[in-house]
Amino acid sequence: MVQPEKAITEEVVWELLREVKDPEIPSISMVEMGMIHRVLVTAESIRVDVLPTFVGCPAIEMMRKAIIQQLQTLEEVPAIQVHFVFNPHWTSDRISEEGREKLKSFGIAPPPRNHQPGDPWVVDCPYCGSPYTTLDNLFGPTACRSILYCKHCKNPFEALKPV
Numbered sequence: 001m002v003q004p005e006k007a008i009t010e011e012v013v014w015e016l017l018r019e020v021k022d023p024e025i026p027s028i029s030m031v032e033m034g035m036i037h038r039v040l041v042t043a044e045s046i047r048v049d050v051l052p053t054f055v056g057c058p059a060i061e062m063m064r065k066a067i068i069q070q071l072q073t074l075e076e077v078p079a080i081q082v083h084f085v086f087n088p089h090w091t092s093d094r095i096s097e098e099g100r101e102k103l104k105s106f107g108i109a110p111p112p113r114n115h116q117p118g119d120p121w122v123v124d125c126p127y128c129g130s131p132y133t134t135l136d137n138l139f140g141p142t143a144c145r146s147i148l149y150c151k152h153c154k155n156p157f158e159a160l161k162p163v
């Protein structure tokens with residue numbers, strides 16, 4: 001078998017996936033959201049395992065299309081398989097530090113780390129860092145986000161729910 005001049009490696013695929021944005025939050029990539037579970041490259045195919053973030057977010061098909069479109073920029077592209085896996089579960093602790101910073105600069109409070117079910121959800125304002133915030137509306141623009149209000153700097157902002 002003749003090797004292509006520039007071999008497609010898992011590293012190359014990860015690099016490309018860094019450019020694929022979260023369909024809900026366009027400033028952050030799926031890699032930063034911790035949604036890419038695994039990349040497997042063989043001679044015949046590129047397989048990407050994706051952990052959907054919030055069950056019920058109607059973005060799965062958009063994500064699949066975005067990943068395939070991005071990987072099709074490769075030369076000599078083998079078959080592309082995008083699998084959505086639910087084991088392990090995505091948790092908000094998978095969001096990278098860089099991703100958390102990007103969320104804040106986008107005016108979205110990242111979920112608290114190591115949040116256990118039943119813990120109170122304490123959210124720091126993404127603008128001023130004040131924990132003096134109030135839940136304004138449990139249901140934000142999507143089921144994944146909530147609208148909060150900072151009583152310190154008087155800004156409304158969105159927050160990602162811890163899961």
Ligand SMILES: [Zn+2]
Pocket residue numbers: 125126127128129130150151152153154155
């Ligand atoms: Zn604030």
